[in-house]
Amino acid sequence: MKRFVKFLGFGFALALAILLNKPVDAQPRVGVNINFQTFYDELSPYGEWIDYPEYGYTWRPRLGSDFRPYSTNGSWAYTADNDWMWNSGYDWGWAPFHYGRWFYDPFYGWLWVPGYEWSPAWVSWRGGGDYYGWAPIRPGINISIGFGSYNPPYDYWTFAPCRYMTSRYISRYYYPYRNNVTIFNRTTIINNYYGARGNSTRSSRGYYTNGPRRGDVERYTGRINAVSVRNATRPGRSAVSRNSISVYRPSVTRSGNNSSYAPRTVQRYDRSSVARNSGSRTDRSTNVRSSRSDNNNVNVAPRRESANNDRSRSSNAIRSSSARRIEATPDRSSSSRSSSTQSNTNMRENQRQVQRSEAARSSNDRAAIYRQRNEEARQRSEQARQQQRETQVRQQREAQVRQQQEARSREMNQRRASEAASQQRAQAQREAAASRSRAVQAQRQQSAPRVERSMPSRSYESRSSSSRSSSTPRSSGGSERSSRGRGR
Numbered sequence: 001m002k003r004f005v006k007f008l009g010f011g012f013a014l015a016l017a018i019l020l021n022k023p024v025d026a027q028p029r030v031g032v033n034i035n036f037q038t039f040y041d042e043l044s045p046y047g048e049w050i051d052y053p054e055y056g057y058t059w060r061p062r063l064g065s066d067f068r069p070y071s072t073n074g075s076w077a078y079t080a081d082n083d084w085m086w087n088s089g090y091d092w093g094w095a096p097f098h099y100g101r102w103f104y105d106p107f108y109g110w111l112w113v114p115g116y117e118w119s120p121a122w123v124s125w126r127g128g129g130d131y132y133g134w135a136p137i138r139p140g141i142n143i144s145i146g147f148g149s150y151n152p153p154y155d156y157w158t159f160a161p162c163r164y165m166t167s168r169y170i171s172r173y174y175y176p177y178r179n180n181v182t183i184f185n186r187t188t189i190i191n192n193y194y195g196a197r198g199n200s201t202r203s204s205r206g207y208y209t210n211g212p213r214r215g216d217v218e219r220y221t222g223r224i225n226a227v228s229v230r231n232a233t234r235p236g237r238s239a240v241s242r243n244s245i246s247v248y249r250p251s252v253t254r255s256g257n258n259s260s261y262a263p264r265t266v267q268r269y270d271r272s273s274v275a276r277n278s279g280s281r282t283d284r285s286t287n288v289r290s291s292r293s294d295n296n297n298v299n300v301a302p303r304r305e306s307a308n309n310d311r312s313r314s315s316n317a318i319r320s321s322s323a324r325r326i327e328a329t330p331d332r333s334s335s336s337r338s339s340s341t342q343s344n345t346n347m348r349e350n351q352r353q354v355q356r357s358e359a360a361r362s363s364n365d366r367a368a369i370y371r372q373r374n375e376e377a378r379q380r381s382e383q384a385r386q387q388q389r390e391t392q393v394r395q396q397r398e399a400q401v402r403q404q405q406e407a408r409s410r411e412m413n414q415r416r417a418s419e420a421a422s423q424q425r426a427q428a429q430r431e432a433a434a435s436r437s438r439a440v441q442a443q444r445q446q447s448a449p450r451v452e453r454s455m456p457s458r459s460y461e462s463r464s465s466s467s468r469s470s471s472t473p474r475s476s477g478g479s480e481r482s483s484r485g486r487g488r
Contacts, residue, residue: 032233032250037261039095039114042235046092049263050108055139057263058111059096066382069102069110069136070123071158075168077245078217080226083192083210085120087245091237094248097121102136104156107270113139116252124152125211126159128187130220131175132212133159151189154180159187162220165212172389178379 040049040057047061061067073089074097086097096102100115101122115122123134135156159175167173175183192210218224225243232239232248239246 033253034250035253035261036114038250039099040261040263043092043095044263044265046090048267049265050111050267051269052105052111053269055103055111055113056259057266058113060108060111061090061092061096065109065378067110068158069112070097070121070134071171071174073171075170076165076211077240078166078214078224078226079120079229079245081229082120083214084212085229085245085247086123087238087240089237092235093237094232094235098247098249099252101139101141103138104153116254118249118251120210123209123211125190125192125209126157126184126187127162127190127212127216130162131159131183131187132162132165132217133157133183133187134211154184157184159183162217164221165217166221166224172393174386176379176383176386178383 036057039059043049043059047059047063050058050060052058063072066072070086074093075087076084077087079085086093088094088097095114096112098118098120100113102110102112105111121134122137124137126133126135135152135158138152155177157180158177159180160170160173161175164170164173190209190212192213214224214226227240228244230244230246232246235248238248
């Protein structure tokens with residue numbers, strides 16, 4: 001029996017140790033499995049699918065140019081299991097903000113690449129001073145390997161004051177994007193990872209960055225109430241309550257060939273449009289490369305080469321092929337003359353191509369200047385809208401204060417009116433009581449003389465009756481005396 005009890009206790013301790021040392025998995029535990037076709041079908045009503053040369057099918061939301069992932073129409077929620085999770089206000093936010101990655105294309109804007117793994121937010125974090133910032137992680141970045149040296153470009157970042165991290169209206173307090181370079185240099189990367197803890201293999205499955213620590217944020221915002229994450233049964237907007245948040249997070253199956261799935265409607269990558277806008281893209285890629293070199297960033301996925309580079313490569317290929325043809329031709333006068341004529345024609349064609357490429361570069365430079373001016377105008381308009389929103393918020397607060405003051409003044413006036421009415425009623429009661437007392441006194445005064453007048457008559461009658469009674473014995477005595485005299 002003792003051996004059995006000892007064996008049972010040892011087994012319980014072993015099971016407890018295994019349970020505690022079990023690696024944390026960030027993937028959802030939901031009995032729903034989907035594939036990429038679900039992404040294609042569910043997101044098609046809200047945007048367009050584009051066949052991108054580097055990443056395959058990518059999705060672009062049907063929104064304005066002001067859209068930025070993990071910035072527009074959403075806020076951060078601190079969860080008990082996953083730390084900081086992006087709570088999107090879009091109906092389609094359950095997929096692009098928790099699966100896959102975002103990247104920016106100069107012509108198409110922000111594009112999303114589907115992925116297999118679920119995360120509360122695929123972003124990189126920075127902090128320092130009164131700033132917290134986050135930026136989307138590009139496709140191809142392995143978080144568990146060398147992520148600390150990776151920094152997204154400057155224009156990927158969104159910065160906000162620390163005290164508004166838990167606010168549902170944090171988008172009202174974003175710093176202007178034109179200040180990103182200055183704020184970036186004042187902050188440092190936050191390397192807090194989640195997932196695969198305690199796993200010796202250090203698998204990349206389940207890795208993501210969970211942002212600033214709870215205790216650090218509470219120094220600015222006060223106590224944070226963590227909410228629990230619940231699993232929704234169908235796609236749609238996340239439902240937020242006081243203590244929980246429900247989000248649709250199924251498991252994406254890796255078995256099978258996802259390349260066999262495709263959207264019903266696909267746009268092809270327009271090379272001509274990209275060539276017309278290659279100036280702005282070249283300027284943006286140059287900024288990205290400079291920011292990476294300045295911050296010791298790693299090389300992410302290569303960008304697609306521009307149309308001008310394609311032309312230069314084709315011209316080089318033409319030169320090399322023409323040179324090979326000249327070397328391979330036999331030493332004959334007629335063939336040499338024809339080959340020289342052909343080579344001269346090729347050289348002239350190459351010169352024309354070079355001239356066209358130079359003209360295209362000059363036009364691209366002008367387009368870059370034009371796009372830069374448009375970007376500056378957009379930033380100014382965005383700043384004006386931000387100031388307008390702040391003015392509206394201030395006016396709303398002032399209106400609320402005025403309404404409260406007016407409500408207090410009305411309440412005071414009502415109290416004063418009620419007090420005056422009560423005083424008037426009390427005065428009327430006192431006056432009525434005084435009038436009743438005066439009426440009673442007047443009645444008493446009127447009844448008093450009648451009593452006094454009737455009293456003398458009664459006394460006279462009593463005196464007359466007494467006199468009558470006294471006179472009666474005297475007469476009897478006289479008669480007796482007269483009788484006595486007569487007898488004598």
